[in-house]
Amino acid sequence: MLDILMIEDEPNIAEAVRFILTREGWQVGLHSDGLGGIEAIRGTKPRLVILDVMLPHRSGTEILAELRGDHDPGLAATPVLMLTARGQASLHLPQADAVLAKPFANDDLRAMVRRMLN
């Protein structure tokens, strides 16, 4: 079973996050498009979702809203960490469990993920 599913379209950022988190011992899966994002979450049932806000075809906020409305209560309650490049203005995302602004310090990412998984 996956620990973390990341939905992020920028390949370099995805690679950095995966490198950082894998070294901590977590299993990290990747999906790189807004389209099919929700199906990827349903298919892998991860313990944590890292979700980019700006995705092609379908935004992260839309995916989050659909996830929270899922009929499976366990899946709907999956913790979600949102990544945003929009600066401080968009840090207010009530349905997300945590929000991290790009660029971030690697230590902040590690700490945040650890807290959310425990």
Next chain:
Amino acid sequence: MPFEALVAGCLAYVALMFGVAFAADRAAARGRVRWLDHPAVYTLSLSVYCSAWTFYGAVGYASRSGLEFATIYLGPTIVFTGAWWGLRRLVRVARMHHVTSIADLISARFGKSNRLAAFVTLIAVIAATPYVALQLQSVSLSFDVFATDSLTDIPMAGGGGTALWVAGGLALFTILFGTRNLAADERHHGVVTAIALEAIVKLMAFLALGVFVVWGLADGPADMLARIAERAGDPGWILKPDRWTALLFVSGAAIVALPRMFQVLVVEAADEDRLSTAGWAFPAYLFAMSLFVLPIAVMGQELLPVDANPDLYVLTLPAQSGQNWLAFLVFLGGFSAATSMVVVCTIALATMISNHWLMPLWLMLRRKPQGDDPEDLRGFVLNARRLAILAVMAVGWLYYQATGGTTALAAMGLVAFTGMAQVLPAMIGGLLWRGANRRGAFGGVGLGFALWLATIFLPSVGIGSPLPVPPGVDPLAFAIFLSLTVNTLAFIGLSIFGMPDPVERLQGLSFVSAVDPVRHSRVARGSDQVEPLLVMARRVWGAEDALRFFQSEAAFQGKSGYLPDLTPRFLTRLERRLAGSIGAATAHAMIDSVAGGSELTVSDLMQVATEAQRAKEETQRLENATTELARTARQLQEANDKLTALSVQKDAFLGQISHELRTPMTSVRAFSEILRTPDLSDADRDRFAKIIYDEAGRLTRLLDDLLDLSVLESGQAQLSITPANLHDLIERALSAASATRPERVFRVEREPLAEYVGIITDADRLLQVLINVITNARKYCDAEPPILSIRVRRTLRGGAQIDIIDNGSGIETARQSLIFEKFARLNDPARAGGAGLGLAICKEIMANLGGEITYLPGQGGAAFRILLPRRPPVPVNAGLRRA
């Protein structure tokens, strides 16, 4: 005169005609139509009425039947002087509807029915083909007069040789000058000008001969009158009132209903004001043409052997008297009469055949989805016309070959007149009476046609026998009277007992009240469906003309760009312009098939009728004010839409910049931290360093773009202006752009010769634009196989126009106005790497170079047009800064 000299003179004359037609076409193409549009040219072109049948035949007619020949001239004179107002009305209504032929007029009036048009075309073809044959015969006979010395032994069919040469030459002339382009206004300046010149030759020749006969052969007018008086007692010379009435009526009808007369009188008329001059000048021309007919006939009978052909007196009289030059002049006059008739008649018939027979057939056979149909309809129409011209000419010649040698042909002029006269009741009724309807038209024309066929046409070619009539009644007059009476009664009767359908009612209103036609349409407003219409118009007129029309319509509505709103006014104008090229019925059907034909209901009709009534009552001033207001409102609406869209974009702009800067920065920061961890493999370390390097490059590019844009926007950009060759620039742009998605192999369609255009501009900046547009095509074109076509044209003012068109799915209409805005990146996964500033920079560069870049809708893919001036404008502030 030696026969060879005659042929040489004749060829020189033909060459002159080609030259004149060519020069007139050139002048028209350059917009110099002032003298081409002169009323005198128009009046002279009407003389195509005087075909070889009247030129040679009038004298023959006079020597057999005395003054009766004059009916052929009197009928038109009565129409021109007595029904001058009616002719004006006819021309006005026909121009308003861009009518292309008499068949088109009838069809347009009776609900744009193509079946009616096809039927009228059939009558025209049956009536006119023998008439064409008659012209070929007359030319060939007149050649024979010179080829043989004897006056009586002239063979009736002088072998098909001469006629074949003449038919071939005329077909060539007609195809060259009659099907040069498919204008939205079906006018042929070259042909009309050549015919006007031929009209002068015709008249001069006949007058010269007349003067020679009266003062050379006879002893002046008094002697001439005495000789005529001597003849007046001949049995054939007695006036027959029934024949006179019938002939006057039929020749009066012919002046508007014969295909060739309709062509010069209505289709080639620029506006109805030409008729003010023609109203008196044309009858004067006819009078001059008929002045010397009797003297020539009488002198011919006196001086020439009894068995000489009176139809050839005009040639044999001067030839017999040793006046070779006069004979040659007369020959040229007759030649002119025959050729001008054949040319105009063929053009008119070919237009009808292609518009009403071939086009509908073709459209029916190819019921394909219209939208992305790339085929060139224009080419088809022009080829159909050429084919029809050849066919008409060939059939005329075959007919001549088959029947030549009999005298049957001589009567063909009247037969053609009476045939086309059957269309007259429907035409006049349609113009004057709103109650006239399609069934009436079909019934009247159909019955009249059948009677004409049975009692006039078939007997004239030797099939069946003429109508048995009571003694003392003239058979021809009786047949004319019978067919036209039945025709008119059927037309009125069926019209009274039938209901016109809605389209017919609208057209009837427009024709009878001579007001602009209204097209009621419930097509959704907005520009969603305009593009397919543009695609269709492009197929008929070609890309340039279609874009120009759409742009001017959009400008009239106060919109920029190429896509006007689907207003009823726009649809009406588009349909009428199309009708000018392909006929009303076909244009109507095509627009309906594209724009989604709207079913008309009675309540719609009432609405339209009241609208039309109100529009009629409004004063011109009020109308102008309304249009002006609507235009202003539209402009405001557009400005407002744009502002709203811009302000949304402005809000998004900061967010976008932030996003575009933070994304590469995230990778840089994350990997530079990762690089500090001690236990990395060398391979990882290299890879991560490269990512940092790449992302830093991306950041720099973005900052460069932003700076570039702000410099360009402020107008402070430093341009380095040099001469450049577009071919080289395009070459370089293509090779630079090929680095993008190199796995996609594009077929590039270019026109190398047209690309050699020298231009003075900032070559590097222009190259930047070209690379950007081509790179976009490489990125986004989703067709398989991908094709990129690049077309370069010189513009009128010495600049250049570069169209870059791919065959992908293009850009949706709604987004077309946004793509040149900053960060207006389309939501597309393939966008990776671009920040969405490319086209915004292109737009600013082009503005700095004094040109523009626009999106061309309706080209079957994404299409950009780059317009360059001959040289960039001098910046306004350049001088100020130096001062």
